[in-house]
Amino acid sequence: xxxxxxxxxxxxxYDQIYSQIKGQIISGxxxxxxxxxxxxxxxxxxxxxxxxxxxxxxxxxxxxFLYTLPGKGCYVAPKNxxxxxxxxxxxxxxxxxxxxxxxxxxxxxxxxILNMVNFSWEEQx
Numbered sequence: 001x002x003x004x005x006x007x008x009x010x011x012x013x014y015d016q017i018y019s020q021i022k023g024q025i026i027s028g029x030x031x032x033x034x035x036x037x038x039x040x041x042x043x044x045x046x047x048x049x050x051x052x053x054x055x056x057x058x059x060x061x062x063x064x065f066l067y068t069l070p071g072k073g074c075y076v077a078p079k080n081x082x083x084x085x086x087x088x089x090x091x092x093x094x095x096x097x098x099x100x101x102x103x104x105x106x107x108x109x110x111x112x113i114l115n116m117v118n119f120s121w122e123e124q125x
Contacts, residue, residue: 001030001037005046013048017056025065025076026084034076036066 003020005013024030036057037045043053057074060066067077103113 003042003046005048013046014052014055014059017042017046017053018059021056021060022063022065025079026087030076032076032078035073036076038073 001021001024003017005016009016011019021030021036030036036042039053039057040050043050046053057066061068061074061077064077064080064083066074068074099113103109
């Protein structure tokens with residue numbers, strides 16, 4: 001597993017770890033019941049505090065992406081279909097906000113955007 005920390009991003013390091021591991025779980029790069037790097041191992045590899053890494057793992061567990069077996073470590077939780085659906089809905093909404101913003105800057109109306117969506121939908125299908 002590869003995690004990159006961007007010190008210039010402005011996002012907290014634990015959040016960068018959280019987002020990247022979550023992304024790898026959702027994409028299937030990390031599979032159900034697979035063991036991600038240990039908290040201490042990842043902290044050492046990234047040259048960051050153990051506490052920072054633990055916070056990211058705690059958040060991932062709280063949100064249902066990881067589970068812990070005492071004395072054995074963390075594992076990728078079985079995918080919760082509703083959780084994944086909700087994540088994808090949030091992404092779609094963010095894209096729609098961006099589409100609206102871009103449409104406004106180009107003086108495109110709702111029907112123009114719907115026509116573009118319909119055309120794209122037909123092309124993909």
